[in-house]
Amino acid sequence: MTPPVFLVETADMAADRIEVSGPEGRHAAVVRRIREGETVDLSDGLGRRARCTVTEAAKDGIVCRVLDRWDEPEPSPRLTVVQALPKGDRGELAVEMMTEAGVDSVVPWAAERCVTRWKGDRAAKSLGKWRATAREAAKQARRGRLPRVADLADRTAVTTLLAEADLAVVLHEDGPRRLAELDLPRGDGTGIVLVVGPEGGFSDAELDDFTAAGAVPALLGPTVLRTSTAGVAALSVLQARAGRW
Template sequence: MPVFLVDAVAEAHAVLEGPEGRHAAAVRRIRPGERVDLTDGAGAVGECVVRETLKDGLVLDVLRRYTVPAPAPRIVVVQALPKGDRGELAVEMMTEVGVDVIVPWAASRSITQWRGDKAAKALGKWRATAREAGKQARRFHRAEVAELATTRDVVRLAEQAALALVLHEAAARPLARVELPGSGDIMMIVGPEGGVAETELAAFTEAGAVPALLGPTVLRTSTAGVAAAAVLQARTGRW
């Protein structure tokens, strides 16, 4: 069933309007009698049937309303800024596999840098990508895209996480064998095209982060996060 985001899921009847309503009526051409799901992105779900199609929206009957618990443990990925549109690709794939929080990181070796108006525009694209990918993947808990982080910010996040991991090609311990905590956030740091700088790696390990080897091959920064998240999804039982 197609999924649409709303501010709140109604108890019995709802009108889907605004951008979501226009997309449903004009682009998806959803018609009376068809089924759709509504979610507030925080776990509330409404199973609906279309009663009437408007020019820019849908009138819906809510058949059933329920709440989906938030998945645990939370998976947080700190993603160094990739080149070009690979950032949006990384966000799309990580959202699809269930990453809970994506933190854009201005690493010292990142070729791309977000400054001024460019920062707001790029962050908006990442958030829009996560929103659409979440609907496509039928996620009822929206993936959060945080504000742009400095290395100092990432150090603080590593200190707060139950387990912080930094993907590194020289790590001795494979990601598949790292001991996982029983609860709390699991955070992964994904470096840029040029790799995590030695000073950054030292700061992260001092904050408690564990270097981990993803595998024998070298992945792009835009695909490393989704591959690592898939490993964690399976190991934590979320998949």
């Protein structure tokens, strides 16, 4: 079984003896109840990873001796999901599941038909929740690379992102082709950008802009999924087809 993962600063990863303190240390010692002699993985969230033995365990942290270290290569092609803002806590649910499924980047998007709106203090708080969710889900999934959760995007920003992608896809129930049938890019380009719309669907103006930028409307399957679950389902298809799974 893969050891539990705890996050530390990049500068600490070069040492042979690494102390995990602060909230992360307390989580290891109190929540996970890590004890002396156990094996853990430490990561900086950027792909640097160390397999360690715990030499000390206290109530507020652990001390680890490095046995081995390595760099995890960045997955290719990169998978970015533009996620329209769901209602309630379904946004965090979407981020959690997509992180577990291996998404590389999540872009929260204020679509025209989103019921939820991020404004003022709520915007910063909601974005913070998405980022915290991605961090914890990445640890749960034993990932060495944390997904990037970008700032809130509007239609213009999403259109630009789609225009720069190797493959841009808009999930749409009227798409002429299935997602599983699209030709996927190879190599180290900008990767695949996938747009998941809101519960109320895309507006005509959004679809026009996205398709003009080169996005391909694609059908995920015979059923209509919620916006909070469509992303993880689409990622599963792309992960398998791209050979990342």
